[in-house]
Amino acid sequence: MTSVRPPLDVGTLREMLLAPAGPLARLDVVPASASTNDDVVAGLRADPDAWPHASLLVAEHQTAGHGRAGRTWTTPARAALTCTFVARPQSSPATYGWLPLLAGLGTVRALRATAGVRAVLKWPNDVLVELDDAEPLDGWGTARKVAGILASAVPQVPAVAVGIGVNVDQTADELPVPWATSLAQAGARAADRATVLVALVASLDEVARRWGEHGGDAAAAGLVEEVASVCATIGQDVRVELPGGHVLAGVAQGLADDGALEVRTADGTAHRVLAGDVAHVRVTGTTRA
Numbered sequence: 001m002t003s004v005r006p007p008l009d010v011g012t013l014r015e016m017l018l019a020p021a022g023p024l025a026r027l028d029v030v031p032a033s034a035s036t037n038d039d040v041v042a043g044l045r046a047d048p049d050a051w052p053h054a055s056l057l058v059a060e061h062q063t064a065g066h067g068r069a070g071r072t073w074t075t076p077a078r079a080a081l082t083c084t085f086v087a088r089p090q091s092s093p094a095t096y097g098w099l100p101l102l103a104g105l106g107t108v109r110a111l112r113a114t115a116g117v118r119a120v121l122k123w124p125n126d127v128l129v130e131l132d133d134a135e136p137l138d139g140w141g142t143a144r145k146v147a148g149i150l151a152s153a154v155p156q157v158p159a160v161a162v163g164i165g166v167n168v169d170q171t172a173d174e175l176p177v178p179w180a181t182s183l184a185q186a187g188a189r190a191a192d193r194a195t196v197l198v199a200l201v202a203s204l205d206e207v208a209r210r211w212g213e214h215g216g217d218a219a220a221a222g223l224v225e226e227v228a229s230v231c232a233t234i235g236q237d238v239r240v241e242l243p244g245g246h247v248l249a250g251v252a253q254g255l256a257d258d259g260a261l262e263v264r265t266a267d268g269t270a271h272r273v274l275a276g277d278v279a280h281v282r283v284t285g286t287t288r289a
Contacts, residue, residue, distance in 0.1 A: 005078035005169070007060055008194055016198060017056075023205040026055035026086075032077075033059035035066055036084035037152050037163040044086070044154045044161065051159070053088035054205070058197070065165060066150055073148065073165060076174050079182075081166040081193045085204065088159045091216025096160055097259045097274065098218045100125045100151045101227050102211055103162050106204035107147050108230045111166070114199045115188035117146070120232040123252070123261050123278055125149040127166075128232060129186045137179055139239075139279035143232065144181035164200065168193050219257045228255050237281040238263060240273055248273065249281070 010029045017024045033039050036057045044051050061077035075082065087099055104121040111119040111127065118130040120143070127147035134142040147166040154161065167175070167182035169191045175181065184191040207223065214221040228234055233252045240248040240263065250265035260272040 005076075007078065008058065008197075013194065013197065017201050023201060024054050024056050025052045026050075027058070028056070029058045029060065031059075032061040032063060033057070033082075034062070034064040035163075036062060036082055037066060037150060037161050040084045040086060040161040040163075041152050041154055044157050044159050048157045048159070051086050053086060053159075054208075055086040056083060056201070058083040062165070065163070074176070075165070075167065076170065078193070079170045079174060080168050081164070081196050081200070083165075083197070083200075084161050084163040086159055087162055087208065088157070089216055090212065093153070093155065093158060094258070095216030095218075096151070096153060098211065098216070098223070099160050099162055100149050101255075101259050102207050102218070102223065103149045103151070103164060103204060105223070105227050105230060106207045107149065107164060107166070107200060110196060110199040110203040111146070111183070111188075113203075114195050115183045115186075115191065117183060117186050117188050119146065119230075121227065121230050122280070123231055123233040123255075124259070124275075125151075129181060129183075131181065131186060139281070140179045141280065144186070145179055146181050146183060146186060166196055166200075168196060217257075218259065224255055224257060227259075231255070233261065233278055233280065239279045239281050240276040241279075242273070242276045248276070252278075 018027055036059050040057050059082045062082035065073040107127050108119045108121055120128050122128050126145050128143040129146045130143050136142055150163045152161040169184040170182040210221045218224050236252050238252045250263040253262045253264050260274050263271045
């Protein structure tokens with residue numbers, strides 16, 4: 001199947017997405033990359049001026065993408081949308097923790113609009129779709145991961161490389177883990193990388209502009225509520241594997257103004273979680289408005 005997957009039409013994408021017609025300042029599409037995040041971070045360090053805000057690198061084939069906690073993520077050539085955006089925020093680095101969540105909000109909206117799937121955000125950086133006919137999995141229920149987000153800060157610039165990977169038309173035997181799916185496997189009405197990319201750029205631009213106009217204050221921009229509205233983690237019993245190996249169990253009650261996950265344990269203690277792997281322990285349904 002891989003041999004018949006078409007390449008992206010770079011010329012058309014440039015006409016649609018590059019300024020002044022579109023919001024991007026730079027768009028590069030390369031045949032292959034080990035990691036688009038690594039390539040963009042290296043580019044920012046070598047020549048920051050060459051990678052302005054709203055630059056985008058897309059790889060037709062990513063061979064060693066990064067996940068959380070050092071995991072790797074690979075896909076067949078042209079089967080997924082693998083890309084990295086450059087954010088050059090004017091706000092304090094203390095606000096950068098919102099970028100994965102805002103990227104998740106933009107991704108959820110783009111997939112709902114283009115593919116018609118019930119996409120939701122799993123805090124802090126996974127996008128899931130609900131599959132009615134799926135066998136429940138521990139920590140996932142009947143939801144499956146269709147996209148992942150990884151933000152890499154480059155403090156000396158300053159900038160943030162925001163990598164997004166969307167499984168588009170992988171077949172069942174091409175998916176790496178049981179809790180993964182693709183838009184095609186989820187019954188999407190359109191599983192086309194170019195369509196998803198155009199929608200993703202527009203959605204992220206709208207969210208990023210609002211965030212920037214409010215100086216990185218997600219609450220003032222109304223984005224805390226909007227992220228919470230698509231976040232399936234809120235309201236769930238969760239188990240959080242914290243850095244250092246500690247485990248926190250409780251109920252995810254909401255998001256703090258800095259994007260932290262607010263978890264209340266059985267003894268009534270409230271905790272703010274800024275980083276960690278989250279499992280939904282007792283999944284009561286993942287679809288949110």
